[in-house]
Amino acid sequence: MKGVAGKLLVVDLSKQAVETRELPGDSLRLFLGGFGLAAKLAYDAIPKGADPLGPENSVAIAPGLLTGTGIPTASKTALAFRSPLTGTFCRSVAGAWLGVALRKAGYDAVLITGASEKPVALVVEDGKARLVDASDLWGLDTRATRAAIREKFGEGFRTAVIGPAGEKLSRIAIVDCDGRQAGRGGGGAVLGAKKLKAILVKGTGDIPTADPERIKELAKKWNEVIRDHPATKADMGYGSGEFLDWMNRESGTFPSRNWQWGFFKSAYERAGEGKIELDPYYWAPKYSARNVACPGCTKPCGKLFVIKEGKYAGTEVDGPEYETLYSLGGCPEVASIEAVAKANELCDLLGIDTISAGVTVAWAMEAVERGFLKPEDLDGIDLKFGDEDAFLKVLERMGKREGKVGELLSDGSKAAAERLGKGEEFAIHIKGMELPAYDIRGAKGVALAFAVSFRGGCHLTAGVYGAEFGGSWWKFEAVDRHSVVNKGFEVKLHEDLMALYDVLGICKFSRHIFFLEGLPELVAAQTGLSFSAGELLTVGERVYNLARAFNVREGFTRDHDHLPKRVMEDPIPEGPSAGDRVSYEELQVMLDDYYEARGWSRAGVPLKAKLVSLDLPELAEEVGSGKVG
């Protein structure tokens, strides 16, 4: 296939060996790149029953098909692996220069297998790769690791590194890609278990493209569209935090106080008529030093948050984005934006996922509130909702797996409740992954999407909140977010589309710019192949089913497509979504619809016929169901 190098770098850490292989044409045609290619490589490489933290787990890394081509916002690189947080298949995506450099170095993907005995780094330079000792980097935080790499290897390397959390096998550990995170599902722990501290890539070649002139034309065209698009101004001005007021005050679906509330009640009460501190309308003018972009993005949503004075002076972090405003703000009820920024920086440096980290601490806060945890269980820290000092102390111990706090909380809320032997009823996770910043009690389609997401509680797998909250979006008229009727196809379509975005490497914040219709011409220019919109969507569907098949192989089924007890039993108490919850029966109705839309059995297993018709005949044999009823 044109527009790709056709090369896979295979790294066997057990043997300390690297090898370059040809990628089979079929895989490229059916999976294209990015999440698709990474998913296929990971599925094939990881045996059934693999310990996520054992040498038998593998991590596949693949830049999106369009990443680095100059098509605006095509910036993403996907990691695929078995998650230590959930036990499921996991995709973790970052706006990573690493992926751009990989392509320039001549590789479409990297597959990391086995485990090293001592810390190593993988160094890739223009078609060559080697493993080097990285004992001197071990223990460093992410920023210090990058600095040490520059010092040791010189300038010009793009990197992926893990922080202390990954080294300590925290199941919520991230992979840091030059300050952008492949955040969810514990990819950092998988690399930590393999003792792979860092990946360094330098590439000076051209990224292959079937029709370079056409790509340039299209880049120009779409840059103009983006320049004139109303969302661009918002992204560049305030970033994703702009969702906050909408979700919080307008919809009443910004979960706070560990989902005891559907909006950040105490902050609004304090703010009165003014903006609450977490709102970027308040903080961006004050603290945002400049925009921070993913590679090739012309509408950067990142904000470099710099605190020069006061208690948190010296804090410098790319963020906080909307999700983080929830997880490190609303959920633990921390109303001070400076404290949220500090917490964000702490998570990034130690290398833990801000969503999982904040929600896990909020769980602990509620456990304290209920008397399930005492200060003596938490290294003497008196952890309470809204206490920013205690919050920051706990976060730091979690990231370092220090003391009783680290022992209890470093692996997320599900593990914490298991260790404590109670509190599962207010642990806000699905399949072990902590929920992001949408109170799904008030958005039934989003609840379904979270329940079925292959990696657990995830807003990015379907991205269906746009349809549920957005009035009208793409071809959908205003969807009734309080209704459970007909949500199956709605969620399926969004999942397939978002999977396709991750295949192509295009930012999901651009889904309301390229939609589906904008994609075929991009793929045609890049590959020289004519894919219709429907055919491209089928690629997304194929990848999605591959991920589900992995989970089915590991024993995941309908019973695991659950919702947290709180979501099903405790209605949102006040605000615009007051009274909303998702009952068990409502969930079952939506699951039936969804499985029907997906071509899966009532047990949630892809039908053999569906897998065969997605060109996955081996999977049909391995995990497919023949039973329609």
Add this chain to the structure above:
Amino acid sequence: MKGVAGKLLVVDLSKQAVETRELPGDSLRLFLGGFGLAAKLAYDAIPKGADPLGPENSVAIAPGLLTGTGIPTASKTALAFRSPLTGTFCRSVAGAWLGVALRKAGYDAVLITGASEKPVALVVEDGKARLVDASDLWGLDTRATRAAIREKFGEGFRTAVIGPAGEKLSRIAIVDCDGRQAGRGGGGAVLGAKKLKAILVKGTGDIPTADPERIKELAKKWNEVIRDHPATKADMGYGSGEFLDWMNRESGTFPSRNWQWGFFKSAYERAGEGKIELDPYYWAPKYSARNVACPGCTKPCGKLFVIKEGKYAGTEVDGPEYETLYSLGGCPEVASIEAVAKANELCDLLGIDTISAGVTVAWAMEAVERGFLKPEDLDGIDLKFGDEDAFLKVLERMGKREGKVGELLSDGSKAAAERLGKGEEFAIHIKGMELPAYDIRGAKGVALAFAVSFRGGCHLTAGVYGAEFGGSWWKFEAVDRHSVVNKGFEVKLHEDLMALYDVLGICKFSRHIFFLEGLPELVAAQTGLSFSAGELLTVGERVYNLARAFNVREGFTRDHDHLPKRVMEDPIPEGPSAGDRVSYEELQVMLDDYYEARGWSRAGVPLKAKLVSLDLPELAEEVGSGKVG
């Protein structure tokens, strides 16, 4: 696109003009050929609200993509038009030499528009076409028409002709293709209204093929598969009539006595332990002179039925096939196979659809039984279930639209009940099309498929009876035919697959030989393009949605996806499926599932997002729904 000529013959009968046009590459890529191409041409050509029997209706004719290439059983040619029987979009398919000749003459499709004032014939010879007077053919039956054509134009023409029924605008009139019928939906009436008596085609060129050597290899390979396949022996020995014993005695789902019974009770009572006369195990050895094949078929299911002695001496008919054993046998309770063969011949010669014709007469028989009709309403004929003489008399009058019988019955059962002003409650049709030979009360998935089929009561749109009755079929384990659970995706998948078979021109009786997996290599050899199985299935889905969009444009919606009252209210009284019916509530459950699987609204309207993702953006704007709930 390679493997096609790229030429469309446009015939404007109002202007008496013919013209050759280039087919747009996009249409070929997205619709390939056969039903796909015909559907696209018809959709674009027929304006909203067109009178099916007016000049504004069009008939598009297209041979399947593989028809005539030598791939075994790839023999079909599709017609698409607005049906005068149902008012819906209609596909009508025949194993037609006409299509093979069209391709050899350099055309991929013919579009017939307008209407002639006097009878004409279209004559196509190797890239040239003309309209000629056909007044001398008008009034002739189909066999006589073919003979007159040979006489007048010489040997070597492949034909499509209409009989007296088509001329008289019978809404159940067929198009006869050299003795094989495009049977359902009244295509013969549409041609009759256009006064197009016949189409004659002679082609001496080669059928374009991207890779002729590869096609030869594949033809050889698949011929060997077919030769060794157990179904082949059955097809060649007894034809589709072999289903009869299975459906009748084993399943109790062979409707008889106008669906008062789920099996042919009286015949079995008479036969005792022996075979009933309708069973080909009984009649084939006695009456089958030889097998009759569609073009390129190496497992011919057709049987030339010849009666040399007795009351029906001189009868010579290609048939009866399974459906006809029901419609001209079980449904009117005619137990004599000689009478059924005679009735079959009558239908073929006059040019009416055997299914619609027999079921309509059975309706009249029940109307007589209930006292709604008297002999004086039927030209003095004393019409009773099981009376073969009266049956044949009525059939003949229907086919000729003669007398009171013709006036009442020639347009099918729905029109008959409307004209009589009563009897709709036992009229066995959906959307006006009479039901085929599967008692859907005992096969819920088939019931759903019939209810939603775009052309009304049709077994070929989904062909899902294989899954419901077949124990295991393809990737489906034994489906519970008595259950309504999870039938949506099952039906959708079969519809998409069967649409694809009609696009490629492969016989649906080969679906258990090629399945889906066998198709990509055939398409690749023919077109030089690499379509995956999933992409091919998307072509089928695209075509299916186009047909639905046509219906939606004409006001068809969920309310029209109904079942006959008898199916919903009168359980099968005896036999293996005794007690089975499909309640109104069960139908609603299945419709919800089905629409979800299809990506349609609860009203049965394709969602805009679905149509866009099937590369039908104009249809999304024209008829698509934005409402998910």
